Amino acid sequence: MAKLTFDFNNATAGMVGDHGFTEEEIAKANDMLAGAHRAVNGRQMGFRLLPNGQEDILQDIIDTGASIRSAYDNFVVLGIGGSALGPISVGHALSYGRHGINFFVEDNVDPERLTRLFDTIDIGRTMFNVITKSGKTSETMAQLMCVADRLQKKGLALREHIVATTDEKNGNLIRIAKEEHLKTFVIPAGVGGRFSELCPVGLLPAAVCGLDIRAMLAGAAYMDAVCGREENNPAALYALLHVLGISKGINISVMMPYADSLKYMADWYAQLWAESLGKRFDRDGREVNTGQTPVGALGVTDQHSQIQLYTEGPYDKIITFLKVGSFRCDLDIPAAFPYVEDIAYLGGKTFGALLEAERSATEYALLRAGRPNITITMDDVSEYTVGALLHFFEMATAYAGEMLGIDAFDQPGVEEGKLATFALMGKSGFEEKKAEMDAQTPKKSEWIIE
Amino acid sequence: MAKLTFDFNNATAGMVGDHGFTEEEIAKANDMLAGAHRAVNGRQMGFRLLPNGQEDILQDIIDTGASIRSAYDNFVVLGIGGSALGPISVGHALSYGRHGINFFVEDNVDPERLTRLFDTIDIGRTMFNVITKSGKTSETMAQLMCVADRLQKKGLALREHIVATTDEKNGNLIRIAKEEHLKTFVIPAGVGGRFSELCPVGLLPAAVCGLDIRAMLAGAAYMDAVCGREENNPAALYALLHVLGISKGINISVMMPYADSLKYMADWYAQLWAESLGKRFDRDGREVNTGQTPVGALGVTDQHSQIQLYTEGPYDKIITFLKVGSFRCDLDIPAAFPYVEDIAYLGGKTFGALLEAERSATEYALLRAGRPNITITMDDVSEYTVGALLHFFEMATAYAGEMLGIDAFDQPGVEEGKLATFALMGKSGFEEKKAEMDAQTPKKSEWIIE
Numbered sequence: 001m002a003k004l005t006f007d008f009n010n011a012t013a014g015m016v017g018d019h020g021f022t023e024e025e026i027a028k029a030n031d032m033l034a035g036a037h038r039a040v041n042g043r044q045m046g047f048r049l050l051p052n053g054q055e056d057i058l059q060d061i062i063d064t065g066a067s068i069r070s071a072y073d074n075f076v077v078l079g080i081g082g083s084a085l086g087p088i089s090v091g092h093a094l095s096y097g098r099h100g101i102n103f104f105v106e107d108n109v110d111p112e113r114l115t116r117l118f119d120t121i122d123i124g125r126t127m128f129n130v131i132t133k134s135g136k137t138s139e140t141m142a143q144l145m146c147v148a149d150r151l152q153k154k155g156l157a158l159r160e161h162i163v164a165t166t167d168e169k170n171g172n173l174i175r176i177a178k179e180e181h182l183k184t185f186v187i188p189a190g191v192g193g194r195f196s197e198l199c200p201v202g203l204l205p206a207a208v209c210g211l212d213i214r215a216m217l218a219g220a221a222y223m224d225a226v227c228g229r230e231e232n233n234p235a236a237l238y239a240l241l242h243v244l245g246i247s248k249g250i251n252i253s254v255m256m257p258y259a260d261s262l263k264y265m266a267d268w269y270a271q272l273w274a275e276s277l278g279k280r281f282d283r284d285g286r287e288v289n290t291g292q293t294p295v296g297a298l299g300v301t302d303q304h305s306q307i308q309l310y311t312e313g314p315y316d317k318i319i320t321f322l323k324v325g326s327f328r329c330d331l332d333i334p335a336a337f338p339y340v341e342d343i344a345y346l347g348g349k350t351f352g353a354l355l356e357a358e359r360s361a362t363e364y365a366l367l368r369a370g371r372p373n374i375t376i377t378m379d380d381v382s383e384y385t386v387g388a389l390l391h392f393f394e395m396a397t398a399y400a401g402e403m404l405g406i407d408a409f410d411q412p413g414v415e416e417g418k419l420a421t422f423a424l425m426g427k428s429g430f431e432e433k434k435a436e437m438d439a440q441t442p443k444k445s446e447w448i449i450e
Numbered sequence: 451m452a453k454l455t456f457d458f459n460n461a462t463a464g465m466v467g468d469h470g471f472t473e474e475e476i477a478k479a480n481d482m483l484a485g486a487h488r489a490v491n492g493r494q495m496g497f498r499l500l501p502n503g504q505e506d507i508l509q510d511i512i513d514t515g516a517s518i519r520s521a522y523d524n525f526v527v528l529g530i531g532g533s534a535l536g537p538i539s540v541g542h543a544l545s546y547g548r549h550g551i552n553f554f555v556e557d558n559v560d561p562e563r564l565t566r567l568f569d570t571i572d573i574g575r576t577m578f579n580v581i582t583k584s585g586k587t588s589e590t591m592a593q594l595m596c597v598a599d600r601l602q603k604k605g606l607a608l609r610e611h612i613v614a615t616t617d618e619k620n621g622n623l624i625r626i627a628k629e630e631h632l633k634t635f636v637i638p639a640g641v642g643g644r645f646s647e648l649c650p651v652g653l654l655p656a657a658v659c660g661l662d663i664r665a666m667l668a669g670a671a672y673m674d675a676v677c678g679r680e681e682n683n684p685a686a687l688y689a690l691l692h693v694l695g696i697s698k699g700i701n702i703s704v705m706m707p708y709a710d711s712l713k714y715m716a717d718w719y720a721q722l723w724a725e726s727l728g729k730r731f732d733r734d735g736r737e738v739n740t741g742q743t744p745v746g747a748l749g750v751t752d753q754h755s756q757i758q759l760y761t762e763g764p765y766d767k768i769i770t771f772l773k774v775g776s777f778r779c780d781l782d783i784p785a786a787f788p789y790v791e792d793i794a795y796l797g798g799k800t801f802g803a804l805l806e807a808e809r810s811a812t813e814y815a816l817l818r819a820g821r822p823n824i825t826i827t828m829d830d831v832s833e834y835t836v837g838a839l840l841h842f843f844e845m846a847t848a849y850a851g852e853m854l855g856i857d858a859f860d861q862p863g864v865e866e867g868k869l870a871t872f873a874l875m876g877k878s879g880f881e882e883k884k885a886e887m888d889a890q891t892p893k894k895s896e897w898i899i900e
Binding site for chain 1: 453454455456457458459461462464465530531532534535546557558559560561562563564565566585586588589591592594595596598599602622625626629643682683684687701702709710711717720721724725727728729730739740741742743745748750751753754755756757758759760761762763764765766767777778779780781782783784785786787789790792793795796797799800801802803804805807808810811812814815817818819861862863864866867868869870871872873874875876877878887890891893894897898899900
């Protein structure tokens, strides 16, 4: 079976020098590691039930996916954040060689982008999947209102063009779903947005795209076992190196896939890592303002954009390479332009070999520059390995949260912006917030330059 | 004429509190500011000649662009880094409402992506624009070899399907261009990759897409005047706040456009800021390991991914909003689902209003959380304002380089990786580097986990 391999060598001081982690440092953190292991494996964590706990709904998801796939031209996810990044990253990773239904994820309220979507699709040949647990997400609900209005104006039945994925009992969307008799999938209690790709949030879009969702879950189950181990646990070690890094000024975690298909995995990881670990208070209520900023970079492309900074800039990063063992195809570099000797070395090689040579060369350059880095190798990019990779990072995030002593599963810091949006949009009940905003110190014209 | 407005209020301590910049701090930096002004406006900087210095070639670019646009179905840029990010960001920003030729930028050597490109396009109906100044860029040259071979096998003349953009005299590509009689555009001496969007590197793709390149340059010329001023200079102030930030632990610069059309501007900025300022040595040869890590985030989308970290995490960021004054279209949010009172506030508003309310709310939330931020407002997204924006950031980068005392125009840190790639690919002359790599400390199996 295809697998994932985790190489931490280049994060150690023995390889990378002063800015790496010494064996003593790591040994000293053993209590923290053990404590995190107890917490993660003792506490009930909703996302850990997903790999093996959904047998009762899988066939319905698969059947619904297949029928949408055969009956519609377009499938459009209406969702944002955790309801979008998983479907985008998985859809992109596994789109190679697949044909059939057009797949869109509409994760913004930009009027130009929305206009373009409606210009592109025939709404009568489209199934929308609206995803929001609370049903309060203003972006998603505004999109749904717009879509419903357009369907109704065309005399089309909502229930033939909208599937809802939401909370079982509470919120605006479940109410609408019931009223309009929409096919509905449930986001399980205890599964937050950024941990939801392996529940119906992600499984339905994957099934619509023709992906093998049982294999995704099998990969996640394999990784759940690996990352539950007391020893030799790659998720716990990944978390430990990143958390130890924070105390050494490493406030940036770079995720660098060397495969176009995995480009959006970095975006998915960015939400998971940022929103889970970026916290003002620890569990004891102490103000800690902790967290680590995730940065996505694509190999080899961003070697020509970011590697100058990574090798010569501040020692503030730990870099994770995602390496693919075997691509789904390769392409020869032919021996063209024989009169130019300087490029002759390329002829007769393959693009896959060039890509991996560049990854390996970049790993070497970072090593020489004393920059800690980790390489995760996926044997291939498949449902199984993608499911495993997602679950790995979710487990690593859970461990890191415990090591930092914070709650990795809440997001209190987004509340202020939501309330301010309600106030600015004139939602009733938010008049006081509006008054507070209006009472702000006025801006000075001297700081505004034209 | 449309313009750009720069609002620095929320970066000041008066607005944002302890983590903002005090008027004293800024006043104290006056010498640094003046010195940078002298250096930038005294030194010859290649990119500053572009807005007004290309009259002799503009008509050729416009005519070539128009003829490609009318005679081909597809236009494919082969380039990477500075030869790709400009064409991508400008093409994306200004694609709204435009039709005609299909535009691709192939900026990786991923075999799956390349295979998909060749599966998508009819090569006989395609013009390729190969862009590399040195002609040594292995990714681009490998792509060119592959394209040339495919054209030749189809009996198609290279000169009818390839335009070269490269150095006037030196390198592999100009040699090939001459030998194969390719139409060629010159990258001016003194214009580095990341500063090259407003030379033929970016102007030809823009012209092919039907954009008004004279307006782009006019916008840049307007901004060159604004950013050359001794007082009230937004580029110098932008640079100053970022550089002062570095000394206060602000090692991250977030670029957050609130418009899908500007999403890739953040990627273009990421190369410019990272590669220009991320330097090991200052001009006096002192080891400084300076720089600031750029991070792109898209509004409103990434509010649901990154704002938790930005408001509650470490005080390590300065955030720049890109605000669009007027979108090219808007869309109503209709009053659907009247039985759900909780979403009634959305009905009757527009998506454009929702987007701006969310931006404004996020600005407010960051302010309340004490996080310094800047807002750049573009009256609209047009050739003129996009040209102005590009030139603004290039000027800001030049100022920041002077303030940091480093050379913003070189990239010595990418050399090691290039040499290692040559060694791994078996290029002759790099046997010693290969031996050095082989002699590395071997990896320990205990740090590799399966």
